[in-house]
Amino acid sequence: MVLLPIDVHMWLTLALTVVVMTLFVTEWVSLELTALGSLATLLALFHVLPAVGADGTQLVTSADLLAGFSNPALLTVLALLVVGEGLIRTGALDSVAHWTAHPRLSPSASVILTLLAVLALSAFLNNTPVVVIFIPILQAMAVRLNVNASRVMMPLSYAAILGGMTTLIGSSTNLLVSSALIDQGLSPLGFFEITAPALVVACLGMLYIVLVMPRLLPERASMASHMTHHGKQFISQIVVPSDSHLVGEKAVAGAFKSLPNITVRVIQRGEHAELPPFDSYALQAGDTLVIAATRSALTELATRYPGLLHPPRRPGEGDRTRDRLRDNAEETPQPARRDKSENGDNGRAAPSEQVMVEAMITPSSRLIGPNLQQLAFRQRYRCLVIGIQRRARMIRASMTQIRLEAGDNLLITGRQSDIAALGQDRDLVVLSGTTGTLPQRHHAVLASTIFIVAVGLAALGVVPIVVSAIVAATLMVAIGAVNLRQATRALDRKILLVVVAALALGQALEATGAASFVAHSALGLFKDLGPAVILSMFFLLVAGFTNVLTNNACAVLFIPVGINLAEQLGMDPHIFAITTVLAANCSFASPVGYQTNLLIMGPGHYAFTDYVRAGLPLLLLVWLAYSLFAPWYWGL
Structure with missing residues (x-):
């Protein structure tokens, strides 16, 4: 154990903060590994080199660093995720979705009403499941409007983010900032304390979303259709059978006659990978063709040559997944057993009975990381993945070897009953082609009542939000809304x-004086500009960082700086806390700042630049509106 001056700990903490923020932004390693690594580094640093105050007490202990696991705000967030899951699984929110899509309403009115419903629901529910529910609804509305899905998907995500600003439980960010105030010995944020300024920026933001944003968003899928034969392209693969007509065929001008409207990207023959152009390159039995094709082209190929898109089974593949199937039996409804005469010897559904759907990997999915072979997807779900589409990127790799990521679109075929079971799985969001399985509607009224009572008691201050949230989550399990x-x-x-x-x-930034140092340095630069300008610049700084960090990490890292700024300016710390809440929720200018932005990237066919083009003006509008409203509201 070595004792060092407190300044050394401050600089070490600031250096670690820079490293962590860099890793969060670049994602050179996963967010989870970065988080665990930073926590382990802090524990080791303050154990080996303890920071000791003037009175001889240790400023940062292991208990302080691990206190986040019992943080009331974090526990509240996790409990509310369970409550939201119960509402989804009981179909309690379906009536809202059906109401906004009422056939008597015009398509444009339905879209606006849907966005307003998303705004309202996101004020009291985690907005990720809200967006998941409304993605297929807005897809259908886009078809009715005869407009591209790119015109409605980004407004959906941003409406959910704006709604999450308006109450204490609207976003995990809000709860974490309130908890940080408690940790500093200050009073927490009230349930509706942030509502007034948040409603001002949310209303202006909604006007921008409805009137301006659709004009800024490109016809992304229409451009892709022009270039790729009317549709976005999926990565798929073909293993050439020995009796196939493809054996011996040669490419002409880089294309194979038997594979119309299909781009062959790689031909894998044993250990050798052949890249384009393939002129005069004759195909052999056993060759694996990595192809890129639209959904319609893959559908035609699967219809003309049944089984060609089916990857070969590996020996013993079914045995290795028996335990996985048993683990999923409680959650996934299993279709009735079918004999060989119905399915064929290989257990595949007859082509006439198959349906094809697109499904998206959710941000918290268990499918993230492994590839399709490691997951044994076909055995797990009794469905076949015949294509993968990764946002705006195309990759040169065998489909079965691609490690799945959040936001990936999978093109899946299977029987209707198996697709219906797939639609209920929370690891995937079925985007089209199926209505999914029926929810447990007999619990819907009771689940809704539990939610409304929990929110009402917390809003009225009868019980703390952490108490009502945990009790509500427990009741959701008790009534069978979720297991x-x-x-x-x-x-x-x-x-x-x-x-x-x-x-x-x-905690380390605050205890070592790093937060105070940053606040004092910032104050030295802008002290002559007045509190209103300093508050505005602080908002813009946090809003900028939240588009490259996660919103939660951004809020927690900046709230100590905001509290120190308030103290040095002689202002109410709640003003800077509310500023941190609103700014940290401004994840509009990139897809990485918030999960809902990632969710809509695939259905909307967006590129990274689309978020900058449509989201950056919204961020600047919110900043300008808050900068004008806050000084008047708080009398600065």
């Missing part, structure tokens, strides 16, 4: 680990 396995899966590990690590880093 324990489903409740556990609703807990997002990224939120848990990133928030705990950010809280630990924030």
Whole structure:
């Protein structure tokens, strides 16, 4: 154990903060590993080189750094995720969705009403499941309007973000900032304390979303259609059978006659990978063709040559997945057993009975990381993945070897009953082609009542929000709205680990004086400009960082700086806390700042630049509106 001057700990903490923020932005390693690594580094640093105050007490202990695991705000967030899962699984929100899509309403009115409903729901529910529910609804509305889905998907995500600003429980960010105030010995934020300024920026933001944003968003899918034969392209693969007509065929001008409207990107023959152009390159039995094609082209190929898109089974593949199937039996409805005469010897559904759907990997999905072979997807779901589409990127790799990521679109075929079971799985969002399975509607009224009572008691201040949220989550499990396995899966590990690590880093920044140092330095630059300008610049700084960090990490890292700025300016710390809340929720200018932005990237066919083009003006509008409203509202 070595004692060092407190300044050394301050600089070490600031250096670690820079490293962590860089890793969060670049994602050179996963967010979870970065969070765990930063937590482990802090624990080791302050154990080996303890920071000791003037009175001889240790300023940062292991208990302080690990206190995030029992943080009331984090526990509230996790409990509300379970409550939201219960509302979704009971179909309690379906009536709202059907109401906004009423056939008597004009399509444009339905879109506006849907966005307003999303705004209202997101004020009281985690906005990620809200967006998941409304993605297929807005897809259908886009078809009715005869407009591209890119015109409505980004407004959906941004309406949910704006709604999450308006109440204490609207976003995990809001709860974490309120908890940080408690940790500093200050009073927490009231349930509706942030509502007035948040409604001002939310209303202006909604006007921009409805009137201006659709004009800025490109016809992304229409451009893709022109270039790729009317549709976005999926990565797929073909293993050339020995009796196939493809054996011996040669490419002409880089294309194979038997594979119309299909681009062959790689031909894998044993250990050798042949890249384009393939002129005079004759195909052989056993060659694996990595192809890029639209959904319509793959559908035609699967219809003309049944089984060609089916990857070969590996020996013993079914045995290795028996345990996985048993683990999923409680959650996934299993279709009736079918004999060989119905399915054929290989258990595949007859082509006439198959349906094809697109499904998207959710941010908290258990499918993220492994590839399709490692997941044994065909055995797990009794469905076949015949294509993968990764946002705006195309990759040169065998489809079965691509490690799945959040936001990936999978093109899946299977029987209607198996697709219906797939639609209920929370690891995937079925985007089209199926209505999914029927929810447990007999619990819908009771689940809604539990939610409304929990929110009402917290809003009236009868019980703390952490108490009402945990009790509500427990009741959701007790009435059977969700089972324990489903409740556990609703807990997002990224939120848990990133928030705990950010809280630990924030604790170190505060205890070592790093937060005070940053605040004092910033104040020295802008002290002559007045509190209103300093508040505005602080908002813009946090709003900028939240588009490259996660919103939770950004809020937790900046709230100590904001509190110190308030103290040095002689202002109410709640003013800077509310500023931090609103700014940290401004994840408009990039897809990485917030999960809902990632969710709509695939259905909207967006590129990174689309978020900058449409989201940056919204961020600047919110900043300008708050900068004008806040001085008047608080009399600065």
